[in-house]
Amino acid sequence: xxxxxxxxxxxxxxxxxxxxxxxxxxxxxxxxxxxxxxxxxxxxxxxxxxxxxxxxxxxxxxxxxxxxxxxxxxxxxxxxxxxx
Amino acid sequence: xxxxxxxxxxxxxxxxxxxxxxxxxxxxxxxxxxxxxxxxxxxxxxxxxxxxxxxxxxxxxxxxxxxxxxxxxxxxxxxxxxxxxxxxxxxxxxxxxxxxxxxxxxxxxxxxxxxxxxxxxxxxxxxxxxxxxxxxxxxxxxxxxxxxxxxxxxxxxxxxxxxxxxxxxxxxxxxxxxxxxxxxx
Numbered sequence: 001x002x003x004x005x006x007x008x009x010x011x012x013x014x015x016x017x018x019x020x021x022x023x024x025x026x027x028x029x030x031x032x033x034x035x036x037x038x039x040x041x042x043x044x045x046x047x048x049x050x051x052x053x054x055x056x057x058x059x060x061x062x063x064x065x066x067x068x069x070x071x072x073x074x075x076x077x078x079x080x081x082x083x084x
Numbered sequence: 085x086x087x088x089x090x091x092x093x094x095x096x097x098x099x100x101x102x103x104x105x106x107x108x109x110x111x112x113x114x115x116x117x118x119x120x121x122x123x124x125x126x127x128x129x130x131x132x133x134x135x136x137x138x139x140x141x142x143x144x145x146x147x148x149x150x151x152x153x154x155x156x157x158x159x160x161x162x163x164x165x166x167x168x169x170x171x172x173x174x175x176x177x178x179x180x181x182x183x184x185x186x187x188x189x190x191x192x193x194x195x196x197x198x199x200x201x202x203x204x205x206x207x208x209x210x211x212x213x214x215x216x217x218x219x220x221x222x223x224x225x226x227x228x229x230x231x232x233x234x235x236x237x238x239x240x241x242x243x244x245x246x247x248x249x250x251x252x253x254x255x256x257x258x259x260x261x262x263x264x265x266x267x268x269x
Contacts, residue, residue, distance in 0.1 A: 010122070011163075012129045013210045013218070020213050026123055027221050034116020034228040037109045038101070038235040046112070 028057040090237035094149060097229050100236025113232045120225035121148050128218020130159045131175060131210035141219045147226030163206050165189035176205025 032053040093100030097117035101110030135142040180191040
């Protein structure tokens with residue numbers, strides 16, 4: 001017999017379906033931690049470089065999201081309006 | 085080339101750097117790679133690592149190393165079972181539970197009373213966007229580990245420039261991740 005009503009970490013999917021976009025933040029932090037571990041010029045600057053790289057990823061993705069939103073909600077309806 | 089460091093890096097993320105006395109970098113690399121891996125597992129559950137149903141994703145996930153194969157082994161042996169109807173080996177539906185039969189583990193339908201009592205499969209299938217983000221996180225861990233592995237396999241060819249020495253050699257050494265005369269290698 002197996003009880004499954006409760007969420008089990010690492011076994012069941014995390015119930016954050018409405019906040020999925022926030023998951024990019026820890027992913028960006030871990031990417032920066034791992035990448036800067038081998039590409040950081042001076043290990044003394046490591047925390048600062050991790051922070052800068054994390055912000056670069058997040059701002060870059062934010063700009064991409066804004067650009068895609070503009071294309072989909074403004075540009076495409078302007079170029080190819082849906083006939084009413 | 086440093087084959088010993090490369091083998092160590094294959095066994096565990098960052099171990100190759102630790103073997104090359106770049107301990108701090110090795111630990112940070114391990115935190116990055118394993119952080120992404122376990123964060124993916126936290127989001128998507130154990131279903132995010134599946135060599136049978138998500139074969140292409142698993143190729144990228146396998147780059148993390150033996151830990152991926154261990155998680156996949158546990159997933160295949162402890163969480164899946166045969167469907168006697170379709171002869172499929174799969175994750176259970178919410179109205180099923182695993183039962184041991186002479187032929188191995190099989191899925192058996194539950195009665196409404198059993199479902200009300202809280203019985204069900206050992207895990208739920210990861211679906212939709214969360215499942216994709218979880219698998220993406222683990223594949224990113226694999227890609228990152230590939231970079232870490234290559235860095236451990238091929239130690240930087242340039243020698244470190246003397247401390248304070250200006251010029252392109254020092255910049256190249258820095259770009260290759262060599263010490264600039266300060267801090268750890």
